[in-house]
Amino acid sequence: MTPADWQLQNIWLGLGITSAVFGLYYAVALFSKKKTANATDLYLAGRSIGPFVNSLAASSTWMSVATFLGVVALIQQLHLPFVYMWVQLILSVPLLVMLYGASLYRMEVFTSVHFVQTRYGRSTAFLAAGWMLLIMLMYMVGQFIGIAKVFEVLLGLPYTPSLILSALVITGYITIGGMKGATYNDAIQMVIMMIALLVPLAAILKAMGVPGFWFPPLGYGSLTDTLLERIPTFFDLKFEARFYVALFVALTIGTLGLPQLAQRVLTSENIKSARRVVPWFCLWVGLMFLGTYALGFAGVYHFALIGQELTPEAADKTTLLLNLAYNPDWVSAFVIAGVLAAGVSTIAGLMIGVATVVGHDIVGVLRPHLTEAKQLRYGYLALAGTGVVSLLVSLDPPAFLITSIFWAFGMCATAITPMVVLGVWSTRINSWGAFTGSLVSGVTYILLSPYVLPDFSVGTGLVAKLGFATALISVPVGFILTILVSLAAEKLKGEVAAQERYTAQELVEKMHGWAQVTRTRYDSSEWLLILAALWAPILLWGLAPW
Amino acid sequence: MNAYRKEIRSTVGFGIVYVLLGHTGLWAVMLGTDNSIRILGLPIHYFIAITLGSLGVLLWSMVWCRYANQLEDEIEAENAGSFHSRETGLEGSGVQGKGPETLALTEGTK
Numbered sequence: 001m002t003p004a005d006w007q008l009q010n011i012w013l014g015l016g017i018t019s020a021v022f023g024l025y026y027a028v029a030l031f032s033k034k035k036t037a038n039a040t041d042l043y044l045a046g047r048s049i050g051p052f053v054n055s056l057a058a059s060s061t062w063m064s065v066a067t068f069l070g071v072v073a074l075i076q077q078l079h080l081p082f083v084y085m086w087v088q089l090i091l092s093v094p095l096l097v098m099l100y101g102a103s104l105y106r107m108e109v110f111t112s113v114h115f116v117q118t119r120y121g122r123s124t125a126f127l128a129a130g131w132m133l134l135i136m137l138m139y140m141v142g143q144f145i146g147i148a149k150v151f152e153v154l155l156g157l158p159y160t161p162s163l164i165l166s167a168l169v170i171t172g173y174i175t176i177g178g179m180k181g182a183t184y185n186d187a188i189q190m191v192i193m194m195i196a197l198l199v200p201l202a203a204i205l206k207a208m209g210v211p212g213f214w215f216p217p218l219g220y221g222s223l224t225d226t227l228l229e230r231i232p233t234f235f236d237l238k239f240e241a242r243f244y245v246a247l248f249v250a251l252t253i254g255t256l257g258l259p260q261l262a263q264r265v266l267t268s269e270n271i272k273s274a275r276r277v278v279p280w281f282c283l284w285v286g287l288m289f290l291g292t293y294a295l296g297f298a299g300v301y302h303f304a305l306i307g308q309e310l311t312p313e314a315a316d317k318t319t320l321l322l323n324l325a326y327n328p329d330w331v332s333a334f335v336i337a338g339v340l341a342a343g344v345s346t347i348a349g350l351m352i353g354v355a356t357v358v359g360h361d362i363v364g365v366l367r368p369h370l371t372e373a374k375q376l377r378y379g380y381l382a383l384a385g386t387g388v389v390s391l392l393v394s395l396d397p398p399a400f401l402i403t404s405i406f407w408a409f410g411m412c413a414t415a416i417t418p419m420v421v422l423g424v425w426s427t428r429i430n431s432w433g434a435f436t437g438s439l440v441s442g443v444t445y446i447l448l449s450p451y452v453l454p455d456f457s458v459g460t461g462l463v464a465k466l467g468f469a470t471a472l473i474s475v476p477v478g479f480i481l482t483i484l485v486s487l488a489a490e491k492l493k494g495e496v497a498a499q500e501r502y503t504a505q506e507l508v509e510k511m512h513g514w515a516q517v518t519r520t521r522y523d524s525s526e527w528l529l530i531l532a533a534l535w536a537p538i539l540l541w542g543l544a545p546w
Numbered sequence: 547m548n549a550y551r552k553e554i555r556s557t558v559g560f561g562i563v564y565v566l567l568g569h570t571g572l573w574a575v576m577l578g579t580d581n582s583i584r585i586l587g588l589p590i591h592y593f594i595a596i597t598l599g600s601l602g603v604l605l606w607s608m609v610w611c612r613y614a615n616q617l618e619d620e621i622e623a624e625n626a627g628s629f630h631s632r633e634t635g636l637e638g639s640g641v642q643g644k645g646p647e648t649l650a651l652t653e654g655t656k
Contacts, residue, residue, distance in 0.1 A: 080592065084571035087599030091568040094607050098557060098564075098614070212586070218597070221587015228581060235581050235589050237574055244571040252568065272615045279607040286600030293596055512553065513618065515625035521550050 171387025196338025
């Protein structure tokens, strides 16, 4: 199979669809620019977004190029276990809003880094900013590369010009529109994605003779017997129980700490509205995920039926190959618009996330007395700079940056989530615990991965590459150290620690909505010790050879 | 039960159910898989995984959202109650009570 098999024959279709969708995105961005008057508008859309639009935007930020291309390819390769890996990703926003999103909203912070700075001080904030920038950059480089490959397919251009063209076009519209433009564009992109995935999929299933084609998310059961005849192991679990526990530890805990998703929640018009984002988000993401499994299933069925083995490169294009096989060219062009929308919306969320951390959080700490106009100018510079830096990195990315995004989720679970979630729910977590826990566990995660010191890598194959094996050690270490060092610091640091706890009591109670500070709520150390004890067997399990 | 206890217990409870809904792979490991039992033509363990991981999480989120927003009102009510009792208790004592400025942080809950 060659690139000609998955490229559009009619290049004008590709050009037309690209121009049309980006024309729309620029129009929305220009319209939104008129409403951007200050830093809150630029980074948080003036905290004015209702739950319906915000849920579409959050879903869109969450859906990446992988939703259309990578997932289908991985279902081809891993079969059922990959579905289990993907299913739990829907928990990201519900757990995020429940565990800390509402509290961060009440604090009126801009990002998770801003929260860390307020809760633990400058040093821990710089550490958190470093981890978050690394995670978001890894995520963004992958998206830029994915989009450039889509441009290759659409326009038949070589990779490097495709990358430069796509990066400049995307950076332009996000910088112009800021968070408001990105939010409304994300919402539009989510609608495009849903149509581009589900409608052509129904046509594919109909052409395959599936009676339930009219409801693609669950209507493909009639293919099961034939699929099992060709691939009897498709529905096998394949991995031991520890693999499925690692999905929770590395992915669920990791994705709930993702800064770009947290920032989405902070754009809500009020707290109740932020909570209402959750069911809507689950509706859109649930539909898309179900559609993706159906598409993956149809892809495996199609190629099993014709007896064709796909190369990894071709497997990545299964969505396009299926559409080109069963649908007219113009439908395939629309599907590509969906892929573009998925990548662009994720990049938008990430770019604004990075720009807020740099332009607001870091610059804000270094130069706290900037005027509103200067804050806005730094914000626009940070946005444009983020795009340019990501482009330059994507031209020749270092190997560690293009490891799987799943590996970055494990990084987030290790170095970010413990300090943020524990900091919201306990007044006993302090800067010593948060800093030590994050630093030691983060460094452990990197050193035990197969990318830095392969000889010290934990696990082999998939569980090592995706960070699951390492996360089963580093995440428990992160939680246990954050808790134990915090409690030890209380004993060792005396008055200084007591003063920090006194401040934390006020902050934590107020971020949960209590007007009167009692200094007794969220102040028990018992549940922290129970939590640390619960992590201990997981850590021991993680240390056992895979 | 006061609103604080409700907040803690509901967060733990809702969180556990969310995790159970999204991690049916572990259920399958423990209970085993049987491809011959089908729902809508799909093996039952696969059907349960994808429906609980989408529609199940959606329904649970609707319940959580309603509960959490009601709890928000209860916290507001407790705040108002404690503010009122402080005002009453301090009446004529010459001590200035903490008023609206203390509540300012909760104004986001429109």
